[in-house]
Amino acid sequence: MKIAVREAPITSTEIIEAKKANPGFGRTFSDRMFMARWNEEQGWHDAEIVPYGPIPLDPAANVLHYAQEVFEGMKAYSWEDGRVALFRPEMNGERFNNSAKRLCMPTVDPEFFMDAVTTLVGLEKDWIPADGKGALYIRPTMIGTEAALGVKASTDYLFYVIVGPVGSYFPTGFKPIRIWVTKEYVRAAVGGIGFAKTSGNYAASLLAGKIAAEKGCSQVLYLDAKENKFIEELGGMNVFCRFGKTIATSPLTGSILPGVTRNSIMTLAPEFGLAVEERNISIGEIKERAADGSLSEVFAVGTAAVVTAIGSLLYEDEEITIGDGGIGDVSQQLYDRLTGIQYGRLADAHKWVRFVG
Numbered sequence: 001m002k003i004a005v006r007e008a009p010i011t012s013t014e015i016i017e018a019k020k021a022n023p024g025f026g027r028t029f030s031d032r033m034f035m036a037r038w039n040e041e042q043g044w045h046d047a048e049i050v051p052y053g054p055i056p057l058d059p060a061a062n063v064l065h066y067a068q069e070v071f072e073g074m075k076a077y078s079w080e081d082g083r084v085a086l087f088r089p090e091m092n093g094e095r096f097n098n099s100a101k102r103l104c105m106p107t108v109d110p111e112f113f114m115d116a117v118t119t120l121v122g123l124e125k126d127w128i129p130a131d132g133k134g135a136l137y138i139r140p141t142m143i144g145t146e147a148a149l150g151v152k153a154s155t156d157y158l159f160y161v162i163v164g165p166v167g168s169y170f171p172t173g174f175k176p177i178r179i180w181v182t183k184e185y186v187r188a189a190v191g192g193i194g195f196a197k198t199s200g201n202y203a204a205s206l207l208a209g210k211i212a213a214e215k216g217c218s219q220v221l222y223l224d225a226k227e228n229k230f231i232e233e234l235g236g237m238n239v240f241c242r243f244g245k246t247i248a249t250s251p252l253t254g255s256i257l258p259g260v261t262r263n264s265i266m267t268l269a270p271e272f273g274l275a276v277e278e279r280n281i282s283i284g285e286i287k288e289r290a291a292d293g294s295l296s297e298v299f300a301v302g303t304a305a306v307v308t309a310i311g312s313l314l315y316e317d318e319e320i321t322i323g324d325g326g327i328g329d330v331s332q333q334l335y336d337r338l339t340g341i342q343y344g345r346l347a348d349a350h351k352w353v354r355f356v357g
């Protein structure tokens, strides 16, 4: 589909450079955004790039009441040779559609998804921070826009993409984080929408997130909804545990988000002589094996978080320190390898990188 590019006011280079210097996460956006509409008769239509700004929505729009919304989190990286790279963007396109199907929304042709992302990123490449300073965060989103309060799927949808420079997700940078393991709150149950990247899952996590912050923790580790025993994910990141020469993570049971970074880490780990296990890991096992030293690292992985070491877990008012509480060598090696590929400093043996333009 042809994407029309509309005139937009362009921010001056000095201001863009100032905004890129210290971007934080998800607070600065570029000059333009992509938009397309869907309805039964026309399918996807009116694809255009327009000035970044508010979206007029009917107050009865489905997304505002029944949360028909799906999104993705991706990054574009600025290489030293001037090229702009995306990392496994087709996986985001595929997950976007899997999420859309679960939320009873239309899918987007993979080529159209890619065109939307690459056209916008190509136009906004001045907003990409240099290597070492961050990346351009890309947020493809789809919402139900029909004005109707009956509980049913919307007849009309808006697919849009916004981008902006980001640094590290945590204000503390890549320092090890402290996590609250909750027994009171559940993120998602099997059969629900846990595997979909949809706003409802994040809304469900906010209260526990606030309590965690009050306890001095930066994220919440959720346990499975049925037995309240096995670790699942952090709400915005997947989790790995290192036991000797093995790294283990929760299986994709349907209540966990199938992370692109999770998948990439599982592919890279054997290159460091590590075995990879997808298995249930109970919080009891974590407690015991952190104490006897056979669990030496726990780390969070995600597009936003990259690879972030977890220094300690707070569970039932007890502090479980992992290793020496610092960044373990496997976390560091995997971080270096992954970011090395993303920024073009290391060979892309798995052919994960796609260039823009």
Ligand code: COI
Pocket: 072, 073, 074, 236, 237, 302, 303, 304, 305
């Ligand atoms: C990401 O890692 O890109 C995410 O979407 C997680 C979170 C910031 C919502």
